[in-house]
Amino acid sequence: MVGMSHITALHPRLVVEGADAALDFYARALGGTVTERFALPDGRVVHSMVEAGPIRFAVKDAGDGDPAPTGDGVPVIMSLDVSDADAVAERMLGGGATVIFPLADHGYGDYAGRLRDPFGHQWMISQRIEDLTPEQIQERVG
Structure with missing residues (x-):
């Protein structure tokens, strides 16, 4: 369809206390590899990616509005990569979603933001606008 955004990837983002220990656990337990890791100057991981066979998922430290699981809580953020973040956000908002973090160039x-769907699930909608090396990303994050 003309004007429709194309989905390019979907993966869960697991929010944890102690991302580096979690990354070590997941890599060992699943026979995977940590392929990305970006941290703030204080060492808190803001984004990392684990690949194990055909699966990939992100891991981040709790904070910035993202709580780690407590009790029966299951904080997972769906990260949806698309070709037109504004179009997807508009459709979601039209269907009853609400803004947690507005779409912006980070x-x-x-270019990304976060919405809560009408059922309580959080969706990070991301559109790649600049190809950067891992070193450039870490420099901009820290």
Whole structure:
């Protein structure tokens, strides 16, 4: 369809206390590899990616509005990569979603924001706007 955004990827983002320990656990337990890791100057991981066979998922430290699981809580953020973030956000908002973080250029190569769907699930909608090296991303994050 003309004007429709194309989905390019979907993966869960697991929010944890102690991302580096979690990354070590997931890599060992699943026979995977940590392929991306970006941290703030204080060491908190703001984004990392684990690949194990055909799966990939992100891991980040709790904070910035993202709580780690407590009790029966299951904080997972769906990260949806698309070709037109504004179009997807508009459709979601039209269907009853609400804005958690507005869509914006975050400086690390993505135009992104976060919405809560009418059922309580969080969706990070991202559109790649600049291809950066991992070193450039870390420099901009830290």
